[in-house]
Amino acid sequence: MSEAPEAAPARADCVADSAGGLTFHIADRARPGPGGHDDWSGALVLVRRGAADTPDGEVRLPLGPTADGRLQAALPSTVALPEGRWDVHVAHRDTEPRRLAPGLNDLRSLVDRRPGPSTNPLSVRIPYATKHGNLSLRSWRRAPHAEAGEIRLEDGTMAVRGRLYRVAYPSEWLAEAVVEARCRRSAAPVRTAPLVVDGPDFSFTLSYAELARSWDGGAQVWDLWLRPADESMAPARLARILDDVADKKEIFTYPPRTVSGPHGEAQAQPYYTRDNDLAVRIEAPA
Structure with a gap:
């Protein structure tokens, strides 16, 4: 998938939690998919760079409506996201996924994060803007x-x-x-x-x-x-x-x-x- 952004791409706000999860809110073009008002068949699509065609190179997260009419997708810390850089897309039904642009990030819970005791792999995901103005994630998964x-x-x-x-x-x-x-x-x-x-x-x-x-x-x-x-x-x-x-x-x-x-x-x-x-x-x- 091309790194070059589309004209006026949809934007996604990201909210991080202290466990390592992320919630995405699509702030622009916040409407159902091509099927009409009741069509919430969209998905947030994460594609790992250099590994798009591998079994763990793509993660699809269902999109659903929020009370304010936007679309939302959750990436909990329990979802195993292999280490790497993941490009963020939005897709509806069988349409080709389109890149998302970064909106507002609320990453306060990540500052000086102190994970609790556990032997499960540590999940870290940090959203960032690429040099082309697209939204991507940097992911780590480590134990110890x-x-x-x-x-x-x-x-x-x-x-x-x-x-x-x-x-x-x-x-x-x-x-x-x-x-x-x-x-x-x-x-x-x-x-x-x-x-x-x-x-x-x-x-x-x-x-x-x-x-x-x-x-x-x-x-x-x-x-x-x-x-x-x-x-x-x-x-x-x-x-x-x-x-x-x-x-x-x-x-x-x-x-x-x-x-x-x-x-x-x-x-x-x-x-x-x-x-x-x-x-x-x-x-x-x-």
């Missing part, structure tokens, strides 16, 4: 999940605080766990650092010099994970997804620090990826 919080940069190190979610006993999971930096180039060794644990909360300090020891002069990216001592347990990717910001890469920025490596001086800089995962880049000075 390590939410990154405050990041402090000191001489040659980064100190991170966070909280672990979606495990039965967080303090036991975190006992003897380590933070693990994995270079995207498989030839580089994995680097680890210990955690300081307080219940579900954790903190660690990562040395840039440790990451730069294997620097080859090019750009290296290190992805950060929490790895439990029990190898039967899944590791948790460090990320920041429990708020209302769909893309953090250009918003949460951190200054680079100079570090010595085998090929001279390098710059080390933490950043959030396009998926809002936490990583560190080591590269030559600009």
